[in-house]
Amino acid sequence: MSFWGHLDALRAVLVRVAVVVFVLGAGFFVAMPWLFDNIILAPCRDGFPLYRLFDWMSAHAGPLAPQDDAGGTFHVDLINIQLASQFFIHMSASCWAAAVCGFPLIVYMLWTFVSPALYEHERRGIRRAFFFGCLMFYAGMATGYFMVFPLTLRFLADYHISDAIPNTITLDSYMDNFFMMVLVMGVVFEMPLIAWMLGKMGILRRGFFAKYRRHAIVGLLVAAALITPTGDPFTLFAVFIPLYALWELGARLVPEETVDD
Numbered sequence: 001m002s003f004w005g006h007l008d009a010l011r012a013v014l015v016r017v018a019v020v021v022f023v024l025g026a027g028f029f030v031a032m033p034w035l036f037d038n039i040i041l042a043p044c045r046d047g048f049p050l051y052r053l054f055d056w057m058s059a060h061a062g063p064l065a066p067q068d069d070a071g072g073t074f075h076v077d078l079i080n081i082q083l084a085s086q087f088f089i090h091m092s093a094s095c096w097a098a099a100v101c102g103f104p105l106i107v108y109m110l111w112t113f114v115s116p117a118l119y120e121h122e123r124r125g126i127r128r129a130f131f132f133g134c135l136m137f138y139a140g141m142a143t144g145y146f147m148v149f150p151l152t153l154r155f156l157a158d159y160h161i162s163d164a165i166p167n168t169i170t171l172d173s174y175m176d177n178f179f180m181m182v183l184v185m186g187v188v189f190e191m192p193l194i195a196w197m198l199g200k201m202g203i204l205r206r207g208f209f210a211k212y213r214r215h216a217i218v219g220l221l222v223a224a225a226l227i228t229p230t231g232d233p234f235t236l237f238a239v240f241i242p243l244y245a246l247w248e249l250g251a252r253l254v255p256e257e258t259v260d261d
Contacts, residue, residue: 140189195250
């Protein structure tokens with residue numbers, strides 16, 4: 001194909017991508033009120049699965065349980081202070097959900113444009129990376145939604161520098177933190193894939209993980225403490241363990257031929 005032929009093929013793929021995002025976005029726009037009530041705002045109520053786990057542990061685990069004064073009465077009320085905020089958040093949340101849920105299909109469409117230029121062994125490697133990357137991305141988002149964001153919300157919503165200052169949380173603030181933490185955890189869970197790719201390129205060696213393991217443990221503990229500044233060991237290690245597991249998984253995925261003797 002000529003340059004213009006490739007350009008036409010790319011344009012056709014991008015048009016299909018736009019159609020997919022639009023259709024998914026329209027569907028999510030219609031379903032967004034239900035999604036807000038039952039999924040996005042679920043961490044604001046004490047019936048959230050993580051909070052029920054905390055209540056159960058408080059009753060059975062004694063001093064090892066997460067220290068939380070909210071008990072089973074945790075609840076966060078959001079307010080809206082901007083005239084158009086609810087409409088724009090409705091739109092942005094629909095687009096965000098469409099991009100996240102349609103990501104595998106979007107990447108597959110782009111893959112159909114790129115794959116004819118690759119050798120068979122290259123296609124096999126990229127297919128494995130695509131499957132593993134999608135799996136880890138959604139696992140990271142699930143971790144962010146079910147663990148990291150609720151822990152942060154539960155702490156910050158009840159934190160007071162003075163009892164004379166009540167916390168009034170806006171919808172914009174809640175959504176900004178929700179999107180950021182869930183997406184950041186999805187990206188963080190791509191660390192093993194990045195390690196595997198760098199290992200395949202000969203840039204990263206398995207000896208790097210052995211050499212800097214102690215540094216990584218300290219750094220990940222600090223990161224976990226910043227994410228969940230609640231002061232009890234349960235919540236600290238609840239975040240630290242998945243992060244450290246990603247570090248070790250990345251070490252195992254570096255090809256053997258790059259190991260330092």
